[in-house]
Amino acid sequence: MELLIFYPLAGLCVAFALGVVINNSPVGSAMSLIAMMLGLAGIFVLQQAHFIAVLQIIIYAGAIMVLFMFVIMLLNLKGSGEDASWRSRDKNLLMTVLSGFLVAGLLYKILCVLNSGEFDSPASLPENFGTAREVGTILFTEFVLPFEVASILLLVAMIGAVVLAKNKVD
Amino acid sequence: MEPITAPAIDLVSLAPVLVLSVFGIMVLVTDLFIGKDKSVLVFISLTGLLMGAISSLAKYNLPVHSFNGAYIVDHLSVFFTFIFCISSALAILVSVDFNKREGIKVGEYYSLILFCTVGMVLLASATDMIMIFLGIEIVSISLYVLAGIRRNDPKSNEAALKYFLLGAFATGFLLYGMTLLYGSTGSTKLVMIASAIRNGGVASEPLLLMGVVLLIIGLGFKVAAVPFHMWAPDVYQGAPTPVTAFMAVGPKAASLAAFYRIFSEAIPQLSPSWEILLCVVSVITMFVGNLGAIMQTNIKRLLAFSSVAHVGYLIIAIIAKNSLSSSALMFYMLTYAFMIFGTFGIVILLGRKGDENLEIENYSGLAYKHPVLALSMTIFLLSLGGLPPLAGFVAKFFVFSAALKEGFLILVIIAVLNSAVSLYYYLKVIVFMYMKDPVKEFDITLSPMTLFVIAISIFGTIQLGIFPDSIIALAQAN
Amino acid sequence: MIDDAIEFLEPYTYLIIGSVKALVIAGALLGIVPLLVWLERRLMGRFQVRLGPNRVGPFGLGQPISDSIKLLFKESIIQGSADKFLFHLAPAIVVFTAIVTFAVIPFGDPITVMDQEIGLWAANVDIGLLFVFAISGMGIYGMVLAGFSSNNKYSLMGGLRSSAQMISYELTLGLAALSVIVLTGSLSLIDMVNSQDSYPNILIQPLAFLLFFIAGVAETNRAPFDLPEAEQELVAGFHTEYTGMKFAMFFMGEYINMVTMSALVTLLFLGGWNSYGIPVWPIIAFAGKVGFLLCVFIWLRSTYPRIRYDRLMTFGWKVLVPLSLLNLLVTSVFVVL
Numbered sequence: 001m002e003l004l005i006f007y008p009l010a011g012l013c014v015a016f017a018l019g020v021v022i023n024n025s026p027v028g029s030a031m032s033l034i035a036m037m038l039g040l041a042g043i044f045v046l047q048q049a050h051f052i053a054v055l056q057i058i059i060y061a062g063a064i065m066v067l068f069m070f071v072i073m074l075l076n077l078k079g080s081g082e083d084a085s086w087r088s089r090d091k092n093l094l095m096t097v098l099s100g101f102l103v104a105g106l107l108y109k110i111l112c113v114l115n116s117g118e119f120d121s122p123a124s125l126p127e128n129f130g131t132a133r134e135v136g137t138i139l140f141t142e143f144v145l146p147f148e149v150a151s152i153l154l155l156v157a158m159i160g161a162v163v164l165a166k167n168k169v170d
Numbered sequence: 171m172e173p174i175t176a177p178a179i180d181l182v183s184l185a186p187v188l189v190l191s192v193f194g195i196m197v198l199v200t201d202l203f204i205g206k207d208k209s210v211l212v213f214i215s216l217t218g219l220l221m222g223a224i225s226s227l228a229k230y231n232l233p234v235h236s237f238n239g240a241y242i243v244d245h246l247s248v249f250f251t252f253i254f255c256i257s258s259a260l261a262i263l264v265s266v267d268f269n270k271r272e273g274i275k276v277g278e279y280y281s282l283i284l285f286c287t288v289g290m291v292l293l294a295s296a297t298d299m300i301m302i303f304l305g306i307e308i309v310s311i312s313l314y315v316l317a318g319i320r321r322n323d324p325k326s327n328e329a330a331l332k333y334f335l336l337g338a339f340a341t342g343f344l345l346y347g348m349t350l351l352y353g354s355t356g357s358t359k360l361v362m363i364a365s366a367i368r369n370g371g372v373a374s375e376p377l378l379l380m381g382v383v384l385l386i387i388g389l390g391f392k393v394a395a396v397p398f399h400m401w402a403p404d405v406y407q408g409a410p411t412p413v414t415a416f417m418a419v420g421p422k423a424a425s426l427a428a429f430y431r432i433f434s435e436a437i438p439q440l441s442p443s444w445e446i447l448l449c450v451v452s453v454i455t456m457f458v459g460n461l462g463a464i465m466q467t468n469i470k471r472l473l474a475f476s477s478v479a480h481v482g483y484l485i486i487a488i489i490a491k492n493s494l495s496s497s498a499l500m501f502y503m504l505t506y507a508f509m510i511f512g513t514f515g516i517v518i519l520l521g522r523k524g525d526e527n528l529e530i531e532n533y534s535g536l537a538y539k540h541p542v543l544a545l546s547m548t549i550f551l552l553s554l555g556g557l558p559p560l561a562g563f564v565a566k567f568f569v570f571s572a573a574l575k576e577g578f579l580i581l582v583i584i585a586v587l588n589s590a591v592s593l594y595y596y597l598k599v600i601v602f603m604y605m606k607d608p609v610k611e612f613d614i615t616l617s618p619m620t621l622f623v624i625a626i627s628i629f630g631t632i633q634l635g636i637f638p639d640s641i642i643a644l645a646q647a648n
Numbered sequence: 649m650i651d652d653a654i655e656f657l658e659p660y661t662y663l664i665i666g667s668v669k670a671l672v673i674a675g676a677l678l679g680i681v682p683l684l685v686w687l688e689r690r691l692m693g694r695f696q697v698r699l700g701p702n703r704v705g706p707f708g709l710g711q712p713i714s715d716s717i718k719l720l721f722k723e724s725i726i727q728g729s730a731d732k733f734l735f736h737l738a739p740a741i742v743v744f745t746a747i748v749t750f751a752v753i754p755f756g757d758p759i760t761v762m763d764q765e766i767g768l769w770a771a772n773v774d775i776g777l778l779f780v781f782a783i784s785g786m787g788i789y790g791m792v793l794a795g796f797s798s799n800n801k802y803s804l805m806g807g808l809r810s811s812a813q814m815i816s817y818e819l820t821l822g823l824a825a826l827s828v829i830v831l832t833g834s835l836s837l838i839d840m841v842n843s844q845d846s847y848p849n850i851l852i853q854p855l856a857f858l859l860f861f862i863a864g865v866a867e868t869n870r871a872p873f874d875l876p877e878a879e880q881e882l883v884a885g886f887h888t889e890y891t892g893m894k895f896a897m898f899f900m901g902e903y904i905n906m907v908t909m910s911a912l913v914t915l916l917f918l919g920g921w922n923s924y925g926i927p928v929w930p931i932i933a934f935a936g937k938v939g940f941l942l943c944v945f946i947w948l949r950s951t952y953p954r955i956r957y958d959r960l961m962t963f964g965w966k967v968l969v970p971l972s973l974l975n976l977l978v979t980s981v982f983v984v985l
Binding site: 025027031034050051054055057058061062063066069070073074131132 | 781
Binding site: 106109110112136137140141142143144145146149150152153155156157159160162163164 | 174175176177179184187191198237238240241276278281282285286288289292298300301304305307308311312314315318319321330376377380
């Protein structure tokens with residue numbers, strides 16, 4: 001039953017992720033990214049992590065991507081159809097073939113891992129797994145230091161943004 | 171609803187982080203109330219760095235683990251905290267006159283350096299991959315901004331943007347690697363990862379190894395190891411010179427500390443797999459760094475390539491991963507701090523507003539006009555090249571002997587050869603200074619702060635070269 | 649025969665009840681929209697000392713029906729320069745998110761039908777409030793995309809404005825709600841209502857109520873915060889290019905959001921379906937409170953002029969956000985003590 005929902009969701013995620021890369025117009029890419037985030041949130045729900053799923057939607061799909069759209073619209077980026085410089089990169093045949101081999105090898109290895117059945121035993125989840133309360137508890141006990149340090153990171157990022165973007169003062 | 175029981179919070183072991191953050195915020199707030207003269211901020215930040223360095227001694231009976239094994243205070247972290255505080259202090263000192271000259275009147279400059287130091291301290295003390303990630307991000311974001319702080323200078327903007335884009339990309343690799351490590355061992359704590367690998371609690375060996383490779387890529391970018399070094403010359407060239415010196419020392423030392431910690435504490439069991447990889451990285455880093463430096467005509471780019479080469483030597487210390495190599499790493503970074511700040515101090519002195527005199531040709535005949543400066547520069551460059559009796563020699567000697575102890579003979583031979591190659595381009599600058607006629611007038615303002623930095627650096631370079639014992643004893647105290 | 653059928657359907661009860669509830673709620677919401685439009689026009693008429701629609705049917709009640717029919721049969725025009733796919737997608741997102749948000753809104757205690765306990769909500773999520781914020785945040789995309797895909801500068805400006813406005817006011821909305829969450833200690837809307845069985849939250853959180861309501865009005869893009877569609881400057885904002893049913897869908901979204909917002913205010917601050925001694929059915933109490941709030945929405949619209957755009961942003965960031973942070977701080981301190 002879970003797999004029945006998982007595979008379409010995962011497929012959609014991969015498809016939309018591809019859409020981000022392939023799409024010609026920035027808005028299309030951004031929309032694909034949003035859809036991908038939503039699919040990911042769906043997978044989180046499937047893993048019984050409702051809280052994380054909702055956070056995923058609020059933060060990524062809701063907050064961050066809106067800013068993406070904002071920037072795209074403000075710059076009024078339009079897809080330029082065929083991007084010549086993009087195409088010219090294909091000419092590096094050696095690199096293409098090498099990276100192709102690399103990706104194929106990795107995929108093969110991953111498939112081997114998956115087929116070897118090492119992941120077949122789903123762990124039994126504790127009763128209140130994934131609730132807001134549980135996430136909060138972990139955040140404030142086991143990961144309290146990273147949680148607090150993240151605020152320094154955000155402060156630094158904020159200062160940086162202001163320094164680089166503020167109007168000329170001197 | 172029962173409240174969450176708060177975990178044991180050991181603020182004392184966090185002391186340097188807290189002190190530096192408080193001073194960083196203090197600089198920000200003070201900046202609001204003062205005019206264009208930012209010298210008060212310099213004073214505050216230097217006080218902060220001094221207090222930070224002192225407060226790192228708050229814990230004795232090392233090592234002290236705290237925060238559920240996410241944070242550690244041990245000799246490595248304390249020693250590195252000292253290095254960070256020294257290098258940030260030197261960076262601030264060389265910035266004072268430079269900023270006045272170039273018209274960088276942003277008070278946030280100093281608080282960004284302080285916050286960057288916070289990130290570095292966290293990096294050196296973190297034993298949890300989430301903490302390491304956060305530390306790296308704090309350091310990187312401060313550096314992106316510092317590199318681009320001259321907003322009107324296209325070169326500075328280019329540096330910031332390149333650094334930011336590539337850095338963000340590398341962070342992606344790093345995170346992905348960490349995720350795979352977490353996924354296959356079930357923990358983000360370095361100790362738990364090590365024990366999972368030891369006890370066979372690994373979900374999937376291939377994914378684990380892939381995680382390690384991605385980690386090497388991510389960290390390799392942060393320390394500018396080849397082939398992830400492309401950003402270094404451009405960013406070093408474009409960033410304001412004090413920032414260049416700063417990022418060549420502190421953040422690099424911090425990333426190397428984290429590098430060392432992850433590989434020696436979390437995945438030593440996998441060393442047969444990553445040793446060869448790191449050996450290759452180390453060798454090509456040395457070669458590309460040294461050969462690249464030979465071709466440079468710009469002193470900042472030359473030093474960028476030379477710092478790439480130095481990372482190659484330092485990775486050898488990570489590969490060796492014995493107690494000798496950790497102290498070698500610390501000692502090396504300390505001497506490197508002095509050498510680099512000395513060199514860049516002179517580079518800054520030679521510049522003028524609008525004309526930074528960064529071509530090596532501009533150094534022609536320096537010895538006739540300013541013999542002391544030329545002599546200092548010679549000392550720094552020879553030390554960078556690893557000639558006895560200067561500090562650079564002792565540092566290299568330690569790293570190589572640590573590697574020899576583990577039997578990496580070929581690696582050490584290659585490193586020594588490279589070290590000899592590197593002398594070529596260091597000597598080239600010296601030749602220009604002593605044996606060519608000046609191409610133009612030197613118009614040097616001998617600003618006291620920068621001279622002070624150069625004096626300290628000279629003292630450090632010679633002292634550590636001739637009497638390294640006491641510092642080495644400190645570094646080896648574990 | 650009937651027993652057989654029941655037995656056959658037994659394992660699927662949950663599914664059936666769920667779908668029926670979802671259908672009923674969605675249907676009710678869509679049905680409410682024309683009624684609301686009618687109510688708004690009638691009330692506006694009264695406020696402005698005129699009659700409002702009164703020709704079609706008794707009290708003009710036929711008006712919404714004739715309006716809907718008109719809109720349904722109108723020709724749908726898409727100008728050539730529009731991005732077709734996104735142009736179609738935008739109104740769908742608006743209506744979809746508006747309806748889905750309502751899924752987690754409860755409107756009464758569970759009732760028992762045929763030994764089956766049925767909760768009066770489509771979905772009981774333990775993080776109901778977060779879900780509301782998550783989905784209503786998605787609604788922004790409807791407007792942004794409508795503005796973008798129309799390929800018209802008025803639309804683009806409208807879309808940008810609406811998203812900027814919604815992002816700014818969502819902050820206040822969330823912070824004001826956070827005070828209530830701190831009081832209740834739960835993110836579940838049902839728990840929140842249950843915690844208010846002796847007195848409604850508005851008595852102890854008047855400031856949060858005000859902030860939430862103001863931000864709610866702004867979130868739904870209603871006057872006096874209807875900047876995205878400011879006629880004088882932007883023609884009609886992000887839906888300038890829309891016609892027919894797609895045009896109507898934006899309004900459906902807006903009105904459903906209004907209902908949702910009123911329901912949320914009721915649940916968070918007015919005690920939900922608790923009637924505090926007045927002998928009415930819980931569901932009637934709930935509907936009464938929501939209806940009252942809807943009237944306040946309309947009342948606001950006919951009372952206040954539109955705010956200038958920069959004032960709107962200043963008000964949001966420099967007044968509402970600090971106030972709500974302060975309120976949250978005070979509340980938390982009291983809760984901890």
